[in-house]
Amino acid sequence: MIFDGRHVRVVVRAGAVRPHSAHRDRPGQQPRQPRPSTPDRTEHAQGATDGGVRTHDHQMRKLHAHGTRHGAMSTAFEAGEQKEEEAEARFGRKGVTRRRALASSLLMTSSLACAESAKADDVDSIAELAKKAYAEKRLDDADMYLTNIINIVERSGADPTATCVWYERRGQVYVDRKRFNDALVDFAVAEKRAPENYVSLGLLANRGLAYEGLSQWQEAEREYSRALSVAENLGFSAPYLLNSRGNVYGSLGQYAAAADDFDAASRVFQTERNLAGAIYASSNGALARIEIGDEVRGERELRTVARRAAGSIDARAALAALYYSQGKVDEAEASWNFACESINSGILEGSNVALDGCTQYRDIDWLSRIRRWPPSMVRRMDDFLNLRSVNVSTQ
Secondary structure: OOOOOOOOOOOEEEOOOOOOOOOOOOOOOOOOOOOOOOOOOEOOOEOOOOOOOEOOOOOOOOOEOOEEEOOEEOOEOOOOOOOOOOOEOOOHHHOEEHHHHHHHOOEOOEOHHHHHHHOOHHHHHHHHHHHHHHHOOOHHHHHHHHHHHHHHHHHOOOOHHHHHHHHHHHHHHHHHOOOHHHHHHHHHHHHHHOOOOEEEHHHHHHHHHHHHHOOOHHHHHHHHHHHHHHHHHHOOOOHHHHHHHHHHHHHOOOHHHHHHHHHHHHHHHHHOOOHHHHHHHHHHHHHHHHHOOOHHHHHHHHHHHHHHOOOOHHHHHHHHHHHHHOOOHHHHHHHHHHHHHOOOOEEEOOOOEOOOOOOHHHOHHHHHHHOOOOHHHHHHHHHHHOOOOOOOOOO
């Protein structure tokens, strides 16, 4: 909606207290209790319904949608909210939600033709209220203000193209509110009313998120692929979109394609000197590589992530599961214990995502459905947590 185009910056605020010890529960051992949830420690999901490191953290985003009309970008209705985040808490403490990071990576500008007649003072004043509500996470209010704008513009008898930007922005609010079907309706109206040859990159990306929220993976892949094509035509790098499509490929069981997207995203992140993004993509890529049988490369990449990202619980938990499947019990225990006991607690600034402790990694449903580790890695973690005997991997 109403945001500027600043790039994403990860800020981790260190805490003074370590997370609770998260050893696996063993026979005869009293289970340790996790700390109670706080507003800064809510569950993060992968994509949208969960669907992708789906996140149902539906707080409004600095979504900036690049519009293109006959190949030219326009920059009306630029807005400014500072909420800089990395993508979807895929790699432990330094991650946040993919949804918000994806949105942050797109520059929201609206077509002059699309919004030309919506510049009345009353619309501008209500738009400011919507922006403020958005920044304060008052999504109900943002929805109300945007609906008021739509009603005002439609009653004015203006050309239908005057409302397309507002339908798109309200659709973004609906995505954040998990009203995915309503979002799809608004995006369809926005697209229908847009000027000829006008394409919104933000609309495509958000529609992909909405489809993820409905677990409609093929439709989500289609929208992300279209968005990537538009970004390429505009000369933009789009690593978050690559990550998003990689997540969808994983949900479709197409892990080779997922690995390729994650690798491409990591390269772009490194070129842009976005270490957190590169680590995030590399972690996802490593898991996908293991799923398609390239265990040597996957392990190597997880080791690299663990070395470069001191706060990555995800990589160390994955290594613990992988080592255990290889019969390296001591290495598995060491990796797990370091992840659970030696990483200082802290939260990502502006995020409500739990970034410390191994509690979630003991939850196989969360690991499979929300974090969306590949099936073989979920099985390995389940074996590790339950001290099952395994057939040692020979790879």
